[in-house]
Amino acid sequence: MSATISDIWFRQRPVILSPDLDPVSSIPISPAEFHRRLPGYQPTPLHDLSPVSSELKLEQVLVKDETSRLGLPAYKILGASWAIYRSLAARWPDLDHTWKTIDELKAQLKDRETLSFAAATDGNHGRAVAHMAAMLGYEAHIIVPANMVKARIAAIESEGATVEVIEGGYGEAVARSAELASDTCLVISDTAWPGYDTVPRWVIEGYSTMFLELAEQTRFLPSHFFIPIGVGALAAAAIVAARHRMPPATVIGVEPAQSSCMMQSLKANSPTVVAEPQESIMVGLIADQPSAVAWPVVRAGLNAAITIPDDAARDAMRLLAEQNIIAGETGAASLGGLLGLTQGPDATNLRSRLHLDKRARVLIIVTEGATDPKAWESIVGKKLPKS
Numbered sequence: 001m002s003a004t005i006s007d008i009w010f011r012q013r014p015v016i017l018s019p020d021l022d023p024v025s026s027i028p029i030s031p032a033e034f035h036r037r038l039p040g041y042q043p044t045p046l047h048d049l050s051p052v053s054s055e056l057k058l059e060q061v062l063v064k065d066e067t068s069r070l071g072l073p074a075y076k077i078l079g080a081s082w083a084i085y086r087s088l089a090a091r092w093p094d095l096d097h098t099w100k101t102i103d104e105l106k107a108q109l110k111d112r113e114t115l116s117f118a119a120a121t122d123g124n125h126g127r128a129v130a131h132m133a134a135m136l137g138y139e140a141h142i143i144v145p146a147n148m149v150k151a152r153i154a155a156i157e158s159e160g161a162t163v164e165v166i167e168g169g170y171g172e173a174v175a176r177s178a179e180l181a182s183d184t185c186l187v188i189s190d191t192a193w194p195g196y197d198t199v200p201r202w203v204i205e206g207y208s209t210m211f212l213e214l215a216e217q218t219r220f221l222p223s224h225f226f227i228p229i230g231v232g233a234l235a236a237a238a239i240v241a242a243r244h245r246m247p248p249a250t251v252i253g254v255e256p257a258q259s260s261c262m263m264q265s266l267k268a269n270s271p272t273v274v275a276e277p278q279e280s281i282m283v284g285l286i287a288d289q290p291s292a293v294a295w296p297v298v299r300a301g302l303n304a305a306i307t308i309p310d311d312a313a314r315d316a317m318r319l320l321a322e323q324n325i326i327a328g329e330t331g332a333a334s335l336g337g338l339l340g341l342t343q344g345p346d347a348t349n350l351r352s353r354l355h356l357d358k359r360a361r362v363l364i365i366v367t368e369g370a371t372d373p374k375a376w377e378s379i380v381g382k383k384l385p386k387s
Helices: 031-036 050-056 077-091 102-109 124-135 150-157 170-179 198-206 208-217 233-243 261-268 294-301 310-322 333-343 347-354 373-380
Strands: 007-010 046-048 060-065 116-120 139-145 162-166 185-187 224-228 250-256 304-308 361-366
Touching: 007 261, 031 077, 031 198, 031 208, 046 208, 050 060, 050 333, 060 208, 077 124, 077 185, 077 198, 116 124, 116 170, 124 139, 124 150, 139 150, 139 170, 150 162, 162 170, 198 208, 198 233, 208 233, 224 233, 224 333, 233 250, 233 294, 250 261, 250 333, 261 294, 261 304, 304 310, 304 333, 310 333, 310 373, 333 347, 333 361
Parallel strands: 060 361, 116 139, 116 185, 139 162, 224 250, 224 361, 250 304
Antiparallel strands: 007 304, 046 060
């Protein structure tokens, strides 16, 4: 295994210890309480990969396994479902938040005006929006870029959504979704643009459930978080979680080398648009610019950022498969980053600088399962196990 990284950025100034999201209006229910009321909720597993920590000479490597979350193969449902619920609550302030089951919530919504939801996606976010919309009895219109594989389109369609394929990349899909916004069509995006930033904040809030679970699942909290970065929403949630504990964890972002809008923005100290087309097997991390909501949090609180080649994600997929974790290309990115830092040509220096030593307890988030089964089988070299 020839792990490596393509580029690296280190913070030069002290971390701001509380880089919180700007406050948004509150309701008398937390994201975690909301998620616990959804059908099939249970905390996702936390695996201790002792063979990996031993090989890398680290105290512990933990994997938060988001390959199955609330009936979907990715963590995105946490943000999408909460953002939809917050949107409904904002629409109808008289909504009673004491419901206990999804049927009780649907009963409250039944006789209100007809709505639909729209979203742009590289795969998982759009499916999550469609899934939650269908659960509540609403239609969904999902915009996807032309290069999305058929398996991911079919998965979105299986949720009952209308899928619109457009020419161009993720940025064009986001622009098209914005055009659909109306009094009766609510856009649920995990990235922001001028005049649209409340919903992406809610998406980030929704991801907090994952980190609350983590705190309950381990006696000793991780010292390092390796977080995959696309537009930066999950990284923002991770930074907030890491800074609201003492001592704060070191947060390291991981991006594809071929799509690194956050890396370019950090180097420029300003949000930067990366020209398309961008190509990577880590399609869930392809983005042309950081979210305007996530960017201030990431800039204030990220300790380091790295980019990795596609081969690093492939290596990580194979290693995770050996540990019986079925991770997709995007899902394996954070482990690919850890392998690159600890095994690459400059590993000794980088490990020392980031304190990745025998006392380090590292958190890896596997954000998705095998959302493209054929690609997983080709990369890993064996048949996908039946679920």
